[in-house]
Amino acid sequence: LHIIMADLDAWLFCLRLLGARYAFEAQLVSEVVRMGPLTRLPSAPAFLPGVFTHRGEVVPVLDVQQLMGQGAVAMTPNTRAAITQCGEWKVAVVAEAIEGLVCVPTAHLDPAPGSAKGVAEFLANVARDPKGEIAVLDLNRLVEVARARSVPA
Amino acid sequence: MSVAYASLLMFQVGARCFAAPVAAIARIHKGKPGSDTNPVQGTALGTPLFGKRGLTVAVDGRNRTLVVDQVLGVRSVPAGDLRAMPAVAGACLRSRAVTGLVLLEELLTVVVDLEALIREADASAGPKPDPRPTEEMASHAQ
Numbered sequence: 001l002h003i004i005m006a007d008l009d010a011w012l013f014c015l016r017l018l019g020a021r022y023a024f025e026a027q028l029v030s031e032v033v034r035m036g037p038l039t040r041l042p043s044a045p046a047f048l049p050g051v052f053t054h055r056g057e058v059v060p061v062l063d064v065q066q067l068m069g070q071g072a073v074a075m076t077p078n079t080r081a082a083i084t085q086c087g088e089w090k091v092a093v094v095a096e097a098i099e100g101l102v103c104v105p106t107a108h109l110d111p112a113p114g115s116a117k118g119v120a121e122f123l124a125n126v127a128r129d130p131k132g133e134i135a136v137l138d139l140n141r142l143v144e145v146a147r148a149r150s151v152p153a
Numbered sequence: 154m155s156v157a158y159a160s161l162l163m164f165q166v167g168a169r170c171f172a173a174p175v176a177a178i179a180r181i182h183k184g185k186p187g188s189d190t191n192p193v194q195g196t197a198l199g200t201p202l203f204g205k206r207g208l209t210v211a212v213d214g215r216n217r218t219l220v221v222d223q224v225l226g227v228r229s230v231p232a233g234d235l236r237a238m239p240a241v242a243g244a245c246l247r248s249r250a251v252t253g254l255v256l257l258e259e260l261l262t263v264v265v266d267l268e269a270l271i272r273e274a275d276a277s278a279g280p281k282p283d284p285r286p287t288e289e290m291a292s293h294a295q
């Protein structure tokens with residue numbers, strides 16, 4: 001019974017952006033890191049504020065707020081990022097705050113609004129838990145849009 | 154067991170530090186590069202603040218000089234400290250002259266292909282006006 005119940009739950013990794021709750025599928029997030037010194041890259045778009053080393057590996061930072069056309073996440077010594085794996089690509093998604101793992105019954109997952117504009121463009125689902133709504137981000141879509149918007153017209 | 158090293162010239166444009174393979178650099182100008190050096194000012198690395206140094210590079214058989222603010226010296230770096238640009242970042246950069254990164258004192262510095270950088274700057278500046286007179290100008294002159 002426990003296994004069957006587990007299949008009916010969705011595990012999300014929740015973080016705070018634009019003052020609201022956002023999440024990725026938990027399996028895409030490997031760890032949370034405190035941001036070290038960033039190296040800015042020449043000719044990088046605003047949503048790619050730089051790279052840093054983590055365990056000897058170079059990790060690019062993605063500012064999802066900027067990709068959504070909103071203001072940048074403030075970078076302070078306390079700023080944290082969730083390291084995510086999108087296929088073979090690893091990116092650190094910087095956040096205002098990290099909430100952590102959240103378990104939501106799949107019955108409480110709704111399809112994303114069908115709009116192709118604004119934040120809705122990046123959503124996979126909308127989840128609900130006792131604390132309220134969680135916008136579940138589509139990491140593949142975020143990376144695809146980041147690449148597409150970087151190609152000069 | 155021998156360790157391979159890479160020689161990198163460290164330089165500064167504005168407030169930011171960059172590295173480039175020493176082998177690509179034909180000459181370092183100690184003063185402000187003059188117009189006879191075919192100077193290149195604005196590139197993907199930014200525009201120099203004072204431009205008191207220059208790095209001369211052969212581009213398509215012609216010497217060109219990248220104007221920079223400071224030359225910080227040459228570093229011999231173990232090959233293991235060189236890092237490839239992460240795929241996501243590489244795909245998002247508008248410049249192809251950024252070839253990788255080097256880990257120096259636990260900080261990453263951008264490694265640049267100077268030849269590619271100057272070519273890109275030339276391409277973004279557009280075609281230079283042809284100094285030869287057009288047919289119309291030639292007929293007016295007659």
